[in-house]
Amino acid sequence: MCGIVGAIASRNVVPVLVDGLKRLEYRGYDSAGVAVLDGETVRRVRRVGRVAEMEGAAAAESLAGQVGIGHTRWATHGGVTEPNAHPHISFGELAVVHNGIIENHEVQRERLKGLGYTFESQTDTEVIAHLVHHYFKASGDLFGAVRQATAELHGAYAIGVIAQARPDELITARMGCPLLIGLGDGENFIASDVSAILSATRKVIFLEEGDVARLTRDAVEILDGKGLPAERAVHQSDVSLASLELGPYDHYMQKEIHEQPKALADTIEAVLELGFDAALFGESAAQRLAEVEGVQILACGTSYYAGLTAKYWIEAMTGLPCNVEIASEYRYRDAWAHPKHLIVTISQSGETLDTMEALKYARSLGHEHALSICNVRESAIPRASDLVFYTRAGAEIGVASTKAFTTQLVALFTLAATLAKLRGRLSLEREAALLEELRALPGSVQHALNLEPQIHAWAQAFAAKHNALFLGRGLHYPIALEGALKLKEITYIHAEAYPAGELKHGPLALVDEAMPVVVIAPNDALLEKVKSNMQEVRARGGELFVFADADSHFTDSEGVHVIRTPRHVGILSPIVHAIPVQLLAYHAALARGTDVDKPRNLAKSVTVE
Incomplete structure (x- = not known):
């Protein structure tokens, strides 16, 4: 869900962090922030909203540093506010970014309050910052402090830690949430997704469960969950930067x-x-x-x-x-x-x-x-x-x-x-x-993609609706489910899917002239059954939008709109029929003016419960 990027280098890492956060936007988020070591201080910029807003604030404050961490947050503990945005700082000396959920954060919060720590946010992440600071203050060993702190955390986490007293170190750890290390020339990186660091390196190490790692500019040291030195394979990423760009498309x-x-x-x-x-x-x-x-x-x-x-x-x-x-x-x-x-x-x-x-x-x-x-x-x-x-x-x-x-x-x-x-x-x-x-x-x-102009016309009618039903039978019932999900996700229209044979067992009560009904109707053994179900909808005034095969012998009539996909392709038909329902959701979302790529409340990679 949330995104992490971090870097330690001999150059200003703020552009690297901002670029990485932009490439992590697709994962879903509601706020963003970066923290860097600028000389002997920890400087931080956070903003609710898009990365671009945070980027502008960082530029206005001339934020710069050779060690830093960045984060896009998707709210779990606490609302969407700047105090809840990452990175979180303890005593102005140590900053933490975190993906995941700490299940024992309330117990740790009360313990840390007793030790003199004041909390400025509602997040579970601030517990990590103060806990690491507590152990670091006692030992002066940031690597060891992170290991001690994570041993006391219950739940899932991927974290990055920097401290003003250790300007030559970036510490990271993972348990249950993805995290990788990127290897550069005289610089190293951490990220929750390889896309965040592709502009800097393609050489990556995937951390295992329980790993804690120390990054300097020239080296990486990894200890496993038992505290033993661990060798992790180095991989060459084959993800291309071009694949991450929009090119001629709008979304x-x-x-x-x-x-x-x-x-x-x-x-x-x-x-x-x-x-x-x-x-x-x-x-x-x-x-x-x-x-x-x-x-x-x-x-x-x-x-x-x-x-x-x-x-x-x-x-x-x-x-x-x-x-x-x-x-x-x-x-x-x-x-x-x-x-x-x-x-x-x-x-x-x-x-x-x-x-x-x-x-x-x-x-x-x-x-x-x-x-x-x-x-x-x-x-x-x-x-x-x-x-x-x-x-x-x-x-x-x-x-x-x-x-x-x-x-x-x-x-x-x-x-x-x-x-x-x-x-x-x-x-x-x-x-x-x-x-x-x-x-x-x-x-x-x-061939199915070539139907887009016709589907675009349908989508204008859907944009004004508040509900929709999707029907399918046999192999194509899951495609109806997928069509309903797509419509819900990006248009915010309430949509449900049913096996067409279930209409009389409840859903038919919802059908009236305001309820569009999308039907997946390939020319297979169940086609005649589907036609009977369609008649049930028309008899109640429902408006039908039918995705049929070219050889299904459907015709447009009052209240029945038909788009013909290519000839029936047999056992692989569900794959072809997935295309029209994707296009319908996409164009209906455009007509409603919703954010197609970043729908509200949703994230691309669901790495928390």
Whole structure:
């Protein structure tokens, strides 16, 4: 959720911090701030609102320093106010930035008040600043003080610490929240996301759970959770700065919707080369996947809807049972576990806290095999999994997921086909046919994108609405769910999705002339059933907006508006039908004047509960 960037160098790091915070804006935030060591003092600038406002204030105050930390805050403890914004300072001598939630902050707050510390904010983060200061004052060892303080914190955190008495050090630590170190030439960096430091370096170290690190200009020292020296691998990031720029587009969401043909082609490339081969999932995948007796999918939000789609594919193609659960619910219930059921976690960032914790819980129950589907290499969830399939969507900046969703669907379809092949349920002829369908998929998605002018016209009608229903059946019910979510996320129109067959079991009571009803109606085996459900809506005065295939034989009529996507593409149809609902939400949001890329109250990477 929040974003961290820090730097220690022989140059003024304020431009690096500000640039990094701008690149972290997509994660969601409500305030921003930076703190630097300027000579022997800690100087800080914070502002509620956008990074640009804080940048202007920093320039007005001629803020400069060779060691500094920056932060974009998404409010959890305490309101959206400048005193609650990060960095937090203790006694004017030490500054801290923090992502995560400290669960025992109230106990620590009372303890620190007893030690003479005064609190200026409502945040849990200020507890960290004072606790580190308490130990630093006693020992004079900033590295050791951070280690002592973090040992007493319960919850999740990624932190950066600087102190006026240690102008040649930047200390960082992580537990449950993502944090990495960037290695430069005579300068080093910390960040919660590699995008924040790409302008300075591509060499990164991903910190592990419990790691505490000391950065100087020329060296990095890491201790693990037991206090032992730790060697962490250095990775070369392949994220390009160009992928983080808008280019000719008005919004990142627009850019990412239109990048889907390429993202899908890139993700499919290895599948077309190898076929549905277990090697796509890792060196040990053949043996592990051959032992699978069922599948348990854990995910949140849009990734959860991808999992729901996969359930249809997996059970139909493999004959294996498949259960899909919201990760934040699974981790808190007494779940039944089968050691031969494959745990599949889905996360765009690979750092989604609820999904990571659900994976840990599944492991504790005895699940032997875990596979992650992720878009970010070397992130936490893939590192904690036996097998991994990396989608190749590229950087996704918009909060509302688009290309990550469709590439996740490709990954899940590949898993279903691979499991079917391992179980002798996929003939060579059928495999060849499915691979050909995958090969044609980017073109079909491009055809769907070409419908944008028609969808734009629909969106004008949606902009004035306060509610909407989305209907789908079978494989396309999860696409209805995804369409409703997209509309909610970026237009703030209340939208719900139902299996079309459930209309008479309650939702039909909501239908009247003011309720637009979006229908996903591909030319599949359930088409006639969907048509009957549409008649139920029209009989109650509801206005229908139908996404149909070119060969579905729908026609416009009073109260029935039809847009035809390309010909029915068979088993991969949900991926194609995801495109129109994304475009509908995007253009309805533009018509309503909402912030498409940064919808209110939401963050891109959900790394707290």
